[in-house]
Amino acid sequence: MRERTFAPSRILIYLIVLLIAAAWLAPLAVVVLNSLRSNEEIAQGSMIGWPQHWAWSNYLAAWSGFCVAETCAGIRPYMLNSALVTIPATIFSTLLGAIAGYAVSLWRFRGDTWIYGIVTLGLFLPQQMRLLPWTIVLRDIGLINTLAGLVLIHTIQGLSFTTLFCRNYYVAIPHELIRAARIDGAGFFRIFWRIILPLSPPILIVTVIWQFTHIWNEFLYGVTFTSGQQQPVTAALIALSAAVADIPQHGVQSAAVIIAALPTLLIYLLGGKYFVRGLTAGAVK
Amino acid sequence: MAALSIRTLSKRYANLEVLKGIDLDIESGEFTVLVGPSGCGKSTLLNIVAGLDHPSAGTVEIGGRVVNDVPPKDRDIAMVFQSYALYPSMTVRQNITFGMECRHVPKAEQDSAVANVAKLLQIEALLGRKPSQLSGGQRQRVAMGRALVRDPLLFLFDEPLSNLDAKLRVEMRMEIKRLHQRIGATIIYVTHDQIEAMTMATRIAVMHRGVVQQFADPDTVYRYPANLFVARFMGSPPMNTMPARLEADAGGPVVVIGAGRPDEVRLRLQGYDSAAPYLGREVVFGIRPECIAEGNRVFSGGAPIVVHAPVEMVEPTGAETIVLLRLGGESALARITPDIRPPPGTAAPFALDTRRICLFDPETERLIA
Amino acid sequence: MAALSIRTLSKRYANLEVLKGIDLDIESGEFTVLVGPSGCGKSTLLNIVAGLDHPSAGTVEIGGRVVNDVPPKDRDIAMVFQSYALYPSMTVRQNITFGMECRHVPKAEQDSAVANVAKLLQIEALLGRKPSQLSGGQRQRVAMGRALVRDPLLFLFDEPLSNLDAKLRVEMRMEIKRLHQRIGATIIYVTHDQIEAMTMATRIAVMHRGVVQQFADPDTVYRYPANLFVARFMGSPPMNTMPARLEADAGGPVVVIGAGRPDEVRLRLQGYDSAAPYLGREVVFGIRPECIAEGNRVFSGGAPIVVHAPVEMVEPTGAETIVLLRLGGESALARITPDIRPPPGTAAPFALDTRRICLFDPETERLIA
Amino acid sequence: MSNAAAIRPGRPALPEWVRRLPEYLMIWVPLLLSAAHLVSFSLWTIWISFTPSTLVPVTGWVGLRNYSAVAASRNWQIAFDNLLLFGSAFVLLSLVTGLALAILLDQRIRGENLLRSVFLYPLAVSFVVTGTVWSWLLNPGLGIQKLVHDLGWTSFKFDWLIDRDMAIWTIVIAAIWQSSGFAMALFLAGLRSVDTDIIKAAQIDGAGPFRIYRRIILPSLWPITITVVVIQLQFAISTFDLVRALTNGGPGIATQLPALVVYDLMFQRSLLGRGAAAAVLMLLILLAVLLPYAAWRYVQRRRAAHA
Amino acid sequence: QGAVKPRLTAISQWSAGSDGAAITALGKKFEEKGGVWQHSPVPGFTTEMMNKLRAQIMAGDPPACSQLKGPEIAAWSKIAPTVDLDAVVAAAGYEKVVAPDLAKLHKPGGKWIALPLQIYSTNMLFLSKRAMDKAKADKIPVTWADFNELADKMKAGGVPYPIANGGTRPDDGQKFEAALAGISPLAYRAAIMNLEKKALEGSEIKAAFAQVRKIADWMDPNVGAQHFSTNLKRFIDGDMGMMIMGGWAQGVLRNAGFKFEDFMIAPGPSDNSKPVFLLNADAFIFWQRKEPDLQAGQTLMAQLVMDPAIQTMYSQITGSIPVRTDVDLSGEGWSDGQRRTAAALKDAIASNQAVLSLAHNMAQENGMTAAMIDVITEYVKNKTIKPEQAATRLAEAVEGAR
């Protein structure tokens, strides 16, 4: 099974794994290579190719050069917008999900299964369906066209995932721990803060990774509920890719894609190890 | 004054009735041991007393006040959980002080309390460690420390020594007993260990299927088990029980095992007057393994009855020898001195201490005498 | 022929040496019990024998063949895991036949083998169930069945009864012993239960910190523990050990406990000739609790030495009474008959069986005599 | 210890519920907000599906007209068929791929950490980017086919993207690339939590690696498999950005999917009522999948409780 | 102006390329006039722009002005109050210089509420000079027969793909509308603009589909769903011959650095030899706001949009032609193609052959358009569908979407 021997079968395993890994990396490789080719070069050859002249300028253009209408600042300002939405929404949805998951799994209260069932159903509700209702809600609470509105949307919608995964993680925590703390005189919050939270890093990493990438990559709400200079980075990316009134800017577009994906890629690279570990305890039951 | 009164307490989970009308009165300063087979409701009872679970019916009184609606932290209880339930992310010291922290005890007071308890439990050197860095026995002591640092009305211990090896168990047992004697605390203690139950309790409550079968001091429980369940549950190896007839004879009542067989065993009884109504009827005869000894054993107070019985199996345990023998065709275990090992397949003489046998009604399974 | 030979076997995990040069020769048909405190390397040893783990150095021979490079399935071993390790997705029957299926045993043969084993273990009614639908004891028996259905060179049992309650344990113990007697299998059996070790083994291997401390038959291990570790590990309560002086006296060697104290205890020794070089020196004196009995106990073969000792604590366990007393100022436990309960704080007479004491070198901690 | 004192008095000044108000708020507010938004949004959509709303929501009642219009439309029919095909192919293949990857990674291979990241990283990338990049790779005139042609093998053909019958498979490919990593992570977690003693027992029983996987490990992955299936299924049903960027429903309308139809009806065609009807139909499809799952879970729990 | 500083909040989907450049230039002018320009580009598709607009309207916070065109102007004007522009329009004398069909679209209730900004014909014919050379042709095709003949010649002359084109939904729609309008502008008007049942079942529709099939057969199948702009280089290189595209392609070509010598622009084929103009006009709709500065901004914006200088500037960036028929295109900065387009528009109006583009949402509201394009795009991509079948489906689709 999990043995380290040197048999031909192991060589075969390595071969297969490396082959699949290569296939998995191919799209990334293509984007990286294209980010270093000029638009003209790409237009002449295919989308797959080795750069003839390293077009580092693509990155400059992508980062701070290209124009979205009258703003010629590349994707830089949009990155900031995305961060302003993604970071708080990730933190809020994770924290609230952790508390909700904790309450549902370890405290049991009247109606908890119902509430929990409905909340998890949220994973399945198509988001196209929610666009207009959100419009009405944001209007009524005066948050339309604000980053705060987006933070609210992503926090509430994110609760479905974070609650589900935190609950599944917390049900594995022995109830005795909570009971001991109650006997010790600790209340709901103190138990959460002092006992549950210190045990949570693996699952929090899973939810943070998940929430961060989903919110960062979201487009529909991002463009609908923000204006002008507030738009998220996905809007800038789309401006580059869906520009009909221009010849394709594949080089710059690729560079922008890479830059825009850096935060999420980094978060996966750094947190990937814990991702599997966190799932080991959750999601499974 | 009763420190704890439980009245017609019952608890049901969905379609499972876990506790069925429990009544218990525990005096202040008593050391009550709760025993019973797995799943009989011991932990459930403890949890209800602690306020961690709600009864379906009945009341719990602590110190004369009904506490059904009092949250756990206001019941003034300390509890040690079977699983230790140490807070994994806290150090030993923090584990112990957490309760005081919750109660806003001043820092200086916390420190001196920890110092006292750590000294008592010999865990001074461990105060800075996390639970994961402790051995089983050390964890156990920390869990204890968390309870002992307080001065509650009631201690609840749920199988607190179950995970220790034999040596450490003996040590801890002594320590708890000493503690009880010193501070005179009221304690309810769950265990599945016979020796613990017998040695620590002022009274033992034997539970089975959500009902208290017997609540009495250890000697009574051991010597006069209220019914067959208690008889067979207490003691290891447990009491030998077998069908028998009670016959009247010139000299008084006689228990006949394997009546009519060539190897029939007849035991004359003395002082079992309450068995009179059963004369001439079937009974269940019970005798503890230690009441069957090697043939030359002298039991205090009278010459024993000696029978020759075939030996089926012999188990020397070091401190004694367990022998599986046949009494009137029925299997029985005997505990004899370690030096004697009768060869299986032969017959050997065994001394029976008939002053300490039990008789049960085969229908009701209750103790007759 | 040795069924299993282990030569200078060692195993290290990173910087932790778990096994340190183990040598063991186990004869065909032997029932070897492996005991030792938690973490001493018992399971590791079993795993290496089974081929589930690789030794860092040394060899394992089974049936005369070095098997270091033989995969587990070709070693002809059956193993019962401490955790049962039943296949959760298979029925009881499938769990039992899985090994035969792997070995392409014909269906008819599988069926009859299952039938035999199921009858033996009384699990016929359970064959269609999944492990999750079984009680602990039933699971245990299925795990057993999986091993017993085979006819291997070697059985390995890793604490197979550890999760059972006292009653079931006794039953299973008997069954395994009977099985061993019937099929004469070679067995290595890990346990932390004293009684199991003493009653089942033909030889006991006591391990401590990756080293075999003693490998001998149960009586020898119990009676002549090779060193203080073994002395204190075996037996429950364990052997009393205390510092003492060995003095020469007109009548021969005398052990003096608490020399010079008013309550000094002097015990004359008989037949401890090998202790001669220690005359006039400090030794560690060891006596088992069952060798200290009530004053009027007669030990077979000779009048006991009777001492009056202060009683500190009394623990009636039902079947006997454990007494904590002081011998020359040193604590010691005694096991006396259940009816006698000397009041703590007073002095009482105790009979000492001096034919069965042990003396240890305080430096090397090895048995002197 | 003195027993005379009764239980220490609590803080009688504040009733229990007031003292616990913050905790009630913390539990209930987020959960209720979440549940409320889901319930009310769904109800709102159901209501809209019975109104003649077009550009913006309006009141009115058109009965089932929106539903019949949706059901009768070619787009929906194609989308529905596609969902069956795409859904089952994607779920099955990503399951198999994820499992295969997990098993491979479970072989204690060197560089596991790196490889895990390689299989997981597509999750970090937005669907829009995935769709765009795969549309480059799969476009016969730009991507793989062109590359192979340029390398000299001119008869090579890989033009699923522009082939009506095969285009749906390009979405399958991209979706698998994007999300099998998640399945892998879950399966790997599952494999890693199989009790090693059980595997050892099987080795002792004489089972080889293949048999051990087939008979011991894989059966124990059932619960995880269900989780993976449910999550991938919801992914399949709500697939939207990816198709939009990869095929935009084409060639022609060959790769329509329900989520795309909903969006198209609601926002592109400004037929809110019909779009809502399509959304409700989608929800019904979801329920058709989830209800049996919920029932299965319920039975499992019951059985576990009784065991 | 005077008291308040004019301010304009605007939404459009023009974010990149010549579209982005043009609106940016317009913004500059607005600012030069002392205004505050607050443009919010919504990248992506028209749908996203509309989502944004709808959200703002539902929130009671519409932009002062937003991009919208064709029949959608009428539709959207029903959901929120718009600005009555009659006075400014009258002041500028704009009505006189706007084609009447076009003017109608921008005053749905009889009052001006929106202003067209630029005009494209969606059926312009772009010819690659190099491909023409390969085919040894120099005559610009006038009818579909000419067109087909030239395509054959190109094929024979070594142009692998006589037709250059994109494969998006509007691209496919354009092929059809160009074919039908070129075959019979009357049938187009009846079938597509007026949705007359008889016309929809007429033979012209089938003929148009047949012509579309020919066009599709001449295209590189690998184009798939790419934008037309992906293959502009191949077009210039003579790898591809002709492109039926809106005038904006000129802007894109110029923006990409190609020269006027490399290609020619002419009105799309017309079987009666008189130019057919498939009208596509971008416009701004003005939403009612109470804020004086926004109102001032709206007035300023309206004036700018109608200003011939601004329209000139705008069209020269994007490749469109001005809405105003009185702008002189003979001067510098205009291409032959634009001049031809302008001339064609004049001729087409005169001969009643200026019709509204279906593919670019001028002829019908979005729902109807999308239903019709569904049929067309499927037909283009699926060569097993017969023209007759397609015609039937088109009629059915119209019924279904009504």
Ligand SMILES: Nc1ncnc2c1ncn2[C@@H]1O[C@H](COP(=O)(O)OP(=O)(O)OP(=O)(O)O)[C@@H](O)[C@H]1O
């Ligand atoms: N939350 C629950 N829902 C349903 N049944 C429960 C629940 N908690 C406990 N039970 C059942 O109640 C019975 C009593 O449980 P309890 O934990 O009190 O047993 P116990 O006597 O402490 O056993 P053990 O000696 O094994 O600890 C058991 O049969 C158990 O399965």
Ligand SMILES: Nc1ncnc2c1ncn2[C@@H]1O[C@H](COP(=O)(O)OP(=O)(O)OP(=O)(O)O)[C@@H](O)[C@H]1O
């Ligand atoms: N894979 C491993 N890596 C590092 N240390 C290990 C590993 N496996 C076991 N050990 C260590 O080796 C020692 C011996 O372990 P082993 O399981 O053999 O103990 P044991 O004697 O069976 O104990 P127990 O009675 O508790 O089962 C322990 O200290 C354990 O922590």
Ligand SMILES: OC[C@H]1O[C@@H](O)[C@H](O)[C@@H](O)[C@@H]1O
């Ligand atoms: O496809 C690009 C073109 O689409 C047309 O519908 C718009 O009116 C133009 O402004 C735009 O440049």
Ligand SMILES: [Mg+2]
């Ligand atoms: Mg319990």
Ligand SMILES: [Mg+2]
């Ligand atoms: Mg072990």
